[in-house]
Every structure is written in structure tokens, then in C-alpha cells.
Amino acid sequence: MKILFTFILTSSLLFPIGSIVIFNDGTKIEGELSSVDESSISITPFGLTFPEQIRMENVDSLKLSNGKVIVANNNVMFFYQNGELIEPKTTVNNIINVEDDYEVEYVLVPNWSINLYTGFPILKASSFKTFDKSNFLFGLSIGSPFGIFAGDFFMNVIAEFVYYNFQQKRNLDGQNFGGPAFQLGVSPGFFIGQASISLTACTGVYQNDKSELTSGFIAGGSLDIPMGALLDDEDFPIEVRITGRTNIISKDEGVTGWIDGGVSIGYEF
Known part of the structure; x- marks a missing residue:
């Protein structure tokens, strides 16, 4: 039986947590982060009550309110699940199902x-x-x-x-x-x-x-x-x-x- 070693970066983070998503076009959205995996980010924008699902290919970077970088240059540095940051290499490959074919999702960013x-x-x-x-x-x-x-x-x-x-x-x-x-x-x-x-x-x-x-x-x-x-x-x-x-x-x-x-x-x- 394969033993998985999960490296938990911090155990003090509560779910959800404040974060900033910066898109490839330079626009950004701030809100409460719910989860991060290989294919998407789930975040509830400030002022709204429901989460938005953002495709990872539309994201340039993701940073927590404490300054920790989760996504950099479209590369996922850490997953965020159940209030914990986890290194991607420690997750089981079949936990995250990534579809090869999908349409690009455009996310509404409220602004002036x-x-x-x-x-x-x-x-x-x-x-x-x-x-x-x-x-x-x-x-x-x-x-x-x-x-x-x-x-x-x-x-x-x-x-x-x-x-x-x-x-x-x-x-x-x-x-x-x-x-x-x-x-x-x-x-x-x-x-x-x-x-x-x-x-x-x-x-x-x-x-x-x-x-x-x-x-x-x-x-x-x-x-x-x-x-x-x-x-x-x-x-x-x-x-x-x-x-x-x-x-x-x-x-x-x-x-x-x-x-x-x-x-x-x-x-x-």
C-alpha cells in the first residue's frame, strides 16, 4: 500500500480565507477563497454571497491576504482544501479529474x-x-x-x-x-x-x-x-x-x- 506524505504548510488557516486573483489580462478580483485545485479556483467575490468557479488557464496569479502566493505565472504552487495548503506533488493523481475539452469561462469582475x-x-x-x-x-x-x-x-x-x-x-x-x-x-x-x-x-x-x-x-x-x-x-x-x-x-x-x-x-x- 502506497503511503502518501502530505505536507501541510499551515494548520492555523481557517476556511475560507481572503485572497486576490489576478487574471491574464491584468484585471483582478478580491474575495474569500474556498478551494484551489489543478483546474480551477473557487472564490466568493467581496460583495457577493455565492462562489465563482474560475478556470486556472484564465489566472496569472493568486495571492492570500497574508501575502502567500498560491498560483504564480499560471502555475499552481499549492492546493487549498478544507482550510489547508498542500503541495501538489503530495496529492493522489486520481483525486482531481481534469477534462481535456472545455470552453473558456469568462468571469464577471464588478468594477467602475x-x-x-x-x-x-x-x-x-x-x-x-x-x-x-x-x-x-x-x-x-x-x-x-x-x-x-x-x-x-x-x-x-x-x-x-x-x-x-x-x-x-x-x-x-x-x-x-x-x-x-x-x-x-x-x-x-x-x-x-x-x-x-x-x-x-x-x-x-x-x-x-x-x-x-x-x-x-x-x-x-x-x-x-x-x-x-x-x-x-x-x-x-x-x-x-x-x-x-x-x-x-x-x-x-x-x-x-x-x-x-x-x-x-x-x-x-
Whole structure:
């Protein structure tokens, strides 16, 4: 009978333990480590209540909160099971079953993002017949790491500053419709590989045809394309969004609205 000698690095570690996972593209996730084996890491990100299973080929390094390195340069230095660190050479080969064929798993990492948007009205309500000169819209949105993140699905809280302006062709210096606006909302979506499709639903404070503050609502969708995938550089943090939006705003009498299309440039921290 073969005698296995198990080298336990420490017996004082409690299960689970704080750790930091750094991915091959340089992004990272912090959370409570549950287990480590040859093929995957199980970790519960801070702020979430359920563990994420991360494929080892996506990981550059794993470090415990006490500074101990568990994975370095995609090489597993120690396994972590039942609160113990164990040298890989001491485990039985058939304990861990590694499948040769599997799909790459993309893990959602909640983070902050900032996006600059510009668009142009492509369809307006009939009530815009007075304000018949359209102008480009500009916006700045901030995405937060607060929300729901499960598998390929996400829904986070966002805030936006927008500027819109409709004028009268026959009287450009006369009364306009628009001005700065501030809105809060959510952005649900899901990943398809490295790209993602997301929706936007926001409400807030706008300006109407009397330059008075009023309420409104926007709903839209976008296709988010990470530029790093096109440039073959996973560390490139810029993404481009092709966006369409429906805008409904209260005016002096009734409501009005328009549909605009545009692009935005985003940066993830």
C-alpha cells in the first residue's frame, strides 16, 4: 500500500480565507477563497454571497491576504482544501479529474467604468415641429460595481449627465428645447464571449420647451465591443459601444420624445 506524505504548510488557516486573483489580462478580483485545485479556483467575490468557479488557464496569479502566493505565472504552487495548503506533488493523481475539452469561462469582475457618448436624433415626435433643428447630443455616464452579477448576466447601477438641444430653424437665437440633464438608473445585460449586449433604463431631471426643470425617462440598448479583443491586447481597457436610445420628456403641455443613435467610448478601472 502506497503511503502518501502530505505536507501541510499551515494548520492555523481557517476556511475560507481572503485572497486576490489576478487574471491574464491584468484585471483582478478580491474575495474569500474556498478551494484551489489543478483546474480551477473557487472564490466568493467581496460583495457577493455565492462562489465563482474560475478556470486556472484564465489566472496569472493568486495571492492570500497574508501575502502567500498560491498560483504564480499560471502555475499552481499549492492546493487549498478544507482550510489547508498542500503541495501538489503530495496529492493522489486520481483525486482531481481534469477534462481535456472545455470552453473558456469568462468571469464577471464588478468594477467602475466611465463612458463618453455622442449621438444624433434620427426620429422625432410630431410635437417637435416647432423645434425643427436637431443637434448632436453629448453624455457622460458612470457605471458602478453595485448590482447583480451572476454567470454571464449582470445588472449594475449607473448615473448619467446628458446635454441635448433642439432649436428653431427660423429663429436659432429664440426659445430652444433642451439643456443639461441628470439621470439615475440601471443597466442590465449579458456577455457573449468577450463582447456584451446591455440595456439602459434611467429617469431623472431634464429641461423642457420653457427651460423649466421637468421629469423624463430613457430606455436603450447597446452592443459593447472591447477594443482589446480587436487589437489582440487583453490589457487594453477601452471599449466601444454602438448605442440606440428612446427619450421621453415632459414638456409644457403633455410629453414628447425622440430616438437617437450614436457611439460611446468607455474605460474600465
